[in-house]
Amino acid sequence: MKETSLHELMEKLMGTEIKAELLRLFHMNPGILDTVESIARRIGRMPNDVETEISSLVELGVLRKERFGSLDVVSLNTSKDREIMKKVAALIERGAEG
Amino acid sequence: MRAPTGISELDAMLHGGLMRGDVTLVVGSAGTGKTTLALQYLVNGATKFNENGLYITFEQMPAQIYRDAASFGWDIRKLEAEGKLRVVCTSPPVLAQFVESRNPIDAIIAEIDAKRIVVDSISHLESFIPAPELRGELYRLVNHLKMKELTSIFTSESHEVFGNHRVVTGVGLSFLVDCIILLRVVEIQSSLKKALTILKIRGSDHDKQLREFEITPQGIEIREPFAQYEGVLTGAPRKSFTEETVSAWTKAFVGKP
Numbered sequence: 205m206k207e208t209s210l211h212e213l214m215e216k217l218m219g220t221e222i223k224a225e226l227l228r229l230f231h232m233n234p235g236i237l238d239t240v241e242s243i244a245r246r247i248g249r250m251p252n253d254v255e256t257e258i259s260s261l262v263e264l265g266v267l268r269k270e271r272f273g274s275l276d277v278v279s280l281n282t283s284k285d286r287e288i289m290k291k292v293a294a295l296i297e298r299g300a301e302g
Numbered sequence: 303m304r305a306p307t308g309i310s311e312l313d314a315m316l317h318g319g320l321m322r323g324d325v326t327l328v329v330g331s332a333g334t335g336k337t338t339l340a341l342q343y344l345v346n347g348a349t350k351f352n353e354n355g356l357y358i359t360f361e362q363m364p365a366q367i368y369r370d371a372a373s374f375g376w377d378i379r380k381l382e383a384e385g386k387l388r389v390v391c392t393s394p395p396v397l398a399q400f401v402e403s404r405n406p407i408d409a410i411i412a413e414i415d416a417k418r419i420v421v422d423s424i425s426h427l428e429s430f431i432p433a434p435e436l437r438g439e440l441y442r443l444v445n446h447l448k449m450k451e452l453t454s455i456f457t458s459e460s461h462e463v464f465g466n467h468r469v470v471t472g473v474g475l476s477f478l479v480d481c482i483i484l485l486r487v488v489e490i491q492s493s494l495k496k497a498l499t500i501l502k503i504r505g506s507d508h509d510k511q512l513r514e515f516e517i518t519p520q521g522i523e524i525r526e527p528f529a530q531y532e533g534v535l536t537g538a539p540r541k542s543f544t545e546e547t548v549s550a551w552t553k554a555f556v557g558k559p
Contacts, residue, residue: 233364235382235389237406242393246363272406273399277392279406 210295216264217288222249222257230267230280237279264288305353305418305453308346309339311524315500315509320481324504325444325454327424327475330485334496335517336457338374339485340420341367342521343455345376347418348386353453355418356411357389358397360426364389374521385414394430397421398439401446411450419447424456424475437474444478480504485515490531498524 218224225247230236236243244254258278261267265284270277306319313319320326320343330336344355359367367389371378381387388410400407410416424440431439447454456479476482482501487494499512511527530541 233391235364236391238392238396242396270406272396273402275395275399277396277406 208291208295210292210299213288213292213295216260217266217292220257222247222254223261225249226254226257226261227266230285234280234282237277239275239277243278305347306351307339307343308350309342309522309524311513312498312522315511315513315524316481316503317506317508320453320455321503321506322453323448323451324480325447325456325478326481326483327456327458327479328483328485329458329460331460331487334485334487335515335522336459336485337362337367337370337422338517339483339522340422340455340457341371341376341378342374344387344418344420345371345378345381348381353417354386354414355388355420356407356414356416357387357420357422358407359389359391359422360393360397362391362422364391374519376521388414388416394427397427397443398431401442408450411452417452418454419452420455420457422457423459425459437478440475441478476502488528490528497528 218227226243229243229247236246238246240255240258241251243258244251247254258267258269262269262278265281266288268279268281270279303322304313304316304319305322306313307316328336328339341357344357347353347355357367368378378387378389382389390407390410392407397407399405411419427440428436444454456475458475481503484499484501486497486499488497489495496515496517497512498515500508500510502508513527514525516523516525532541
């Protein structure tokens with residue numbers, strides 16, 4: 205199986221400005237447990253613009269989306285996030301060595 | 303029976319601390335110290351009384367809470383890493399679903415075995431839940447917390463800085479909660495001071511004095527009562543005549559009393 209390159213991983217994580225903003229928001233505030241609409245408000249964006257990017261980060265495993273009553277609630281998947289950040293660090297290190 | 307706040311003078315006023323399992327409403331206008339008092343209650347619970355806590359905030363981001371708490375020497379991130387405290391940043395619609403079964407907030411309470419909870423501030427729920435349903439929803443929330451045997455603090459924003467406060471919401475939250483602590487800004491001799499009083503505790507006596515308090519680098523510290531002033535709660539107190547003043551006045555202008 206082809207190993208993910210640093211470029212590919214960074215593209216998936218922070219390929220757009222909104223994704224980068226979302227990652228920054230959740231890393232600085234790991235206790236966020238909120239709806240897409242409220243998260244969009246917290247980064248000063250429109251819900252429609254944020255929804256796709258959140259779905260992409262959920263697919264990657266960094267964020268988690270759960271049904272909570274009548275709402276979909278998004279939060280940081282701390283263990284998976286830690287794992288991905290370690291992977292990024294390792295790829296950067298390997299890149300620096302090579 | 304009691305959950306001490308760890309603010310010694312406040313615990314003395316409460317005759318030992320908050321009643322365990324009760325819901326306390328801390329009411330005050332912006333900048334009176336509601337969040338500081340609530341955080342201090344949780345930090346002291348986690349560090350001094352082995353009672354873990356959950357802090358639920360709406361508008362204020364956790365990063366800001368970590369920073370503000372650090373200015374009092376409270377390392378919230380460390381307490382979170384130790385599983386003693388958790389900061390959850392959410393919005394009123396999510397909190398309103400808190401009473402649903404299998405919800406993530408209950409999961410956090412169970413995970414850290416929380417005994418204390420703060421909702422900062424309950425006023426935000428008012429803007430989300432339609433007025434006819436608000437009292438019922440708050441009643442449900444209060445009972446949900448009581449069933450979990452959590453000792454809770456709700457903060458509530460009062461819009462009036464001075465003068466007569468509409469102490470609590472129009473939905474009768476004051477009847478739903480067990481204890482009310484009122485924080486006020488008052489003007490005394492051309493400077494602003496902070497005042498604290500306990501309006502009620504269900505099923506317990508308490509200190510009824512109005513006490514001055516300060517937000518110090520260590521958190522809230524309660525000072526002496528405003529003994530020489532009357533009408534402090536109006537925001538514009540006047541000096542009351544002590545027996546000593548009356549005696550001196552009489553001596554000077556009337557002759558020997």
